[in-house]
Amino acid sequence: MAKRVEIVAPAGNLSSLKAASESGADAVYAGFNDETNARNFEGLNFTVPELEEGRNLLKKKGKKLYLAINTFPQAEGFSKWKDAVDRAVKISPDAIILADTGVLSYARSKYPGINIHLSVQASSSNHESIDFYKKHFNVKRVVLPRVHTVEEIKEIKQKTDVELEVFALGGLCINIEGRCYLSSYVTGASTNTGGACSPSRFVRFENKDDGRLLISLNKTLLNELSKDETSPYPTCCKGRYIMPDGRIFYAMEDPESLNAIPILPGLMEAGITALKIEGRQRTKKYVSDVTKVLREAVDSYYESPSSYEVKENWKRVAVSTFEGVSQTTGAYGGK
Amino acid sequence: MELTLGPVLFEWKKQDLMAFYEEVAEMPVDTVYVGEVVCSKRRSLTLLDMERIGNMLKKAGKKPVMTTLAVVSNDEELNFTREVCSLPFAIEANDASVLNMVDVSKKEVFAGPHIKTYNKEAINFFKSLGVKRITYPVELPKESVRHNTEGSGMEAEVFSHGKLPLAFSWQCYTLRAHGNKKSECARDCVRYPDGMELKTTANEEIFTLNGTSVLSAKIFTLIENIEELRAIGVSALRVSPDFKNTKATVELFRKRLSAELAPSEGLKELKDIYKTEFTNGFYAGRPGKDFIPQEEISVFN
Numbered sequence: 001m002a003k004r005v006e007i008v009a010p011a012g013n014l015s016s017l018k019a020a021s022e023s024g025a026d027a028v029y030a031g032f033n034d035e036t037n038a039r040n041f042e043g044l045n046f047t048v049p050e051l052e053e054g055r056n057l058l059k060k061k062g063k064k065l066y067l068a069i070n071t072f073p074q075a076e077g078f079s080k081w082k083d084a085v086d087r088a089v090k091i092s093p094d095a096i097i098l099a100d101t102g103v104l105s106y107a108r109s110k111y112p113g114i115n116i117h118l119s120v121q122a123s124s125s126n127h128e129s130i131d132f133y134k135k136h137f138n139v140k141r142v143v144l145p146r147v148h149t150v151e152e153i154k155e156i157k158q159k160t161d162v163e164l165e166v167f168a169l170g171g172l173c174i175n176i177e178g179r180c181y182l183s184s185y186v187t188g189a190s191t192n193t194g195g196a197c198s199p200s201r202f203v204r205f206e207n208k209d210d211g212r213l214l215i216s217l218n219k220t221l222l223n224e225l226s227k228d229e230t231s232p233y234p235t236c237c238k239g240r241y242i243m244p245d246g247r248i249f250y251a252m253e254d255p256e257s258l259n260a261i262p263i264l265p266g267l268m269e270a271g272i273t274a275l276k277i278e279g280r281q282r283t284k285k286y287v288s289d290v291t292k293v294l295r296e297a298v299d300s301y302y303e304s305p306s307s308y309e310v311k312e313n314w315k316r317v318a319v320s321t322f323e324g325v326s327q328t329t330g331a332y333g334g335k
Numbered sequence: 336m337e338l339t340l341g342p343v344l345f346e347w348k349k350q351d352l353m354a355f356y357e358e359v360a361e362m363p364v365d366t367v368y369v370g371e372v373v374c375s376k377r378r379s380l381t382l383l384d385m386e387r388i389g390n391m392l393k394k395a396g397k398k399p400v401m402t403t404l405a406v407v408s409n410d411e412e413l414n415f416t417r418e419v420c421s422l423p424f425a426i427e428a429n430d431a432s433v434l435n436m437v438d439v440s441k442k443e444v445f446a447g448p449h450i451k452t453y454n455k456e457a458i459n460f461f462k463s464l465g466v467k468r469i470t471y472p473v474e475l476p477k478e479s480v481r482h483n484t485e486g487s488g489m490e491a492e493v494f495s496h497g498k499l500p501l502a503f504s505w506q507c508y509t510l511r512a513h514g515n516k517k518s519e520c521a522r523d524c525v526r527y528p529d530g531m532e533l534k535t536t537a538n539e540e541i542f543t544l545n546g547t548s549v550l551s552a553k554i555f556t557l558i559e560n561i562e563e564l565r566a567i568g569v570s571a572l573r574v575s576p577d578f579k580n581t582k583a584t585v586e587l588f589r590k591r592l593s594a595e596l597a598p599s600e601g602l603k604e605l606k607d608i609y610k611t612e613f614t615n616g617f618y619a620g621r622p623g624k625d626f627i628p629q630e631e632i633s634v635f636n
Contacts, residue, residue, distance in 0.1 A: 102456030128432035
């Protein structure tokens with residue numbers, strides 16, 4: 001029997017890591033508490049002893065730990081990323097997740113034996129690119145950016161033996177990861193450079209007397225919500241803008257989050273190795289709830305692939321930070 | 336230091352594009368990037384057109400470089416990219432797939448702005464592959480440009496003028512604005528030769544939608560920074576074309592390069608052409624939307 005699809009859950013701290021493990025995750029991904037990883041939010045992420053504790057805990061349960069060092073160092077800052085790789089290797093996780101070519105070069109030449117996963121931030125979206133990273137850095141797995149239909153993922157898998165990991169649940173990047181500078185255009189900090197898109201220190205919510213809520217990012221107004229409207233975490237791609245014809249419109253993306261559960265069988269049959277849950281910045285309850293639902297969905301598929309059906313309680317799981325935000329299958333469902 | 340003309344990032348009518356490149360043959364630029372970066376559904380330039388334009392530019396004494404898609408997500412896009420790579424010119428890789436498909440020992444390869452070369456270690460790796468030139472990501476600040484370029488032994492190009500390419504998607508934003516999906520493409524973007532400009536509801540000019548890509552609404556310019564870019568060792572400055580002002584812009588950059596105009600004079604003349612405010616925040620290590628006066632940028636020196 002083919003190997004079962006792995007569920008990779010996020011953890012921003014030890015209690016989320018435990019929650020993920022108890023809720024049915026096969027692997028947990030995490031990062032250091034600095035800008036070396038793409039979820040560098042304040043008060044989030046791990047110290048070395050915490051990661052060691054997390055690794056032991058997961059190991060006991062037969063689960064894996066992946067460590068993300070997936071941002072892009074600049075100038076003298078490079079030594080910090082080298083140090084992060086060195087620290088990560090000492091912790092001995094099951095894989096480290098890297099994005100930058102310079103960091104990949106360093107890690108592969110210094111530690112020929114370690115497992116490397118290519119981060120979604122490397123924007124590797126076709127089999128030739130995947131082959132490039134395999135050839136030069138012997139990556140074991142690639143996390144695909146959220147730009148493919150299920151059919152396209154299948155095509156890629158037919159031409160590569162590198163493992164593919166895809167996002168199943170959580171926040172949705174509408175632009176290809178790693179090649180998006182919207183956040184740094186407005187704030188000066190982006191996922192690539194600062195380790196966070198739309199960092200919370202730049203977000204302002206302002207309640208107006210008429211009930212409107214104004215949401216701005218570094219003084220750029222991203223949205224005006226009426227009393228009965230909601231919005232996901234404010235990012236440039238989920239803002240509402242004035243179009244050339246004068247309409248006010250969600251020009252890039254409706255306020256929505258990714259939920260691939262309705263099309264899970266297609267994704268799994270496309271030959272992916274792992275399903276990833278976005279959200280290291282989210283609460284322990286989120287991690288626990290969404291991991292449980294994905295576990296249940298994946299298990300129910302294996303019990304009876306032909307009669308897979310989305311259950312009512314799976315639909316109610318909150319994949320967004322904000323209630324009332326709709327769910328989408330993104331590019332998976334068709335372009 | 337070279338002056339280069341970036342690829343046309345917008346969809347222009349075929350006759351407009353052909354007329355544009357005839358004009359480019361007469362412009363004071365050294366290198367010209369030709370080809371589609373944004374969307375594989377655009378077909379204003381066939382491979383044959385690209386080859387013709389390349390040959391015409393060569394004849395006019397320019398160096399033509401074919402460029403490639405920033406997002407290659409399926410076999411159709413990969414095949415198109417492979418065909419572009421087979422044209423008899425140097426190639427700009429905007430995706431790692433190109434570096435895998437081209438034999439660098441037989442063809443000159445540049446790593447484009449979407450390859451994301453943020454540091455010297457990445458440059459060294461690309462150098463070991465035989466890559467001839469890298470263009471930095473648009474958000475790279477001056478300090479990193481300096482650190483990466485000095486003593487690197489690699490030709491370095493800097494995006495120096497134009498609306499900044501900020502993001503690429505699988506989804507077509509122009510079609511979305513018209514209530515359609517990418518699979519229903521009717522080449523709506525040809526109606527927006529400089530893209531669809533977005534404002535915030537507080538009337539701030541912010542982004543430009545252009546097919547499957549997002550650019551800045553404002554124009555980024557380093558017209559005042561040419562002397563220091565040269566001193567750092569940058570090999571080439573890239574001007575990104577727009578529909579009306581490309582010729583005037585490259586002529587102005589040429590005057591700045593030959594020191595016919597002082598930095599402030601260059602900026603003043605540029606303002607006369609565009610009648611708008613500019614940005615340079617990325618270069619100053621600040622938010623990209625900002626314009627930072629030169630005296631504040633030099634604080635970073």
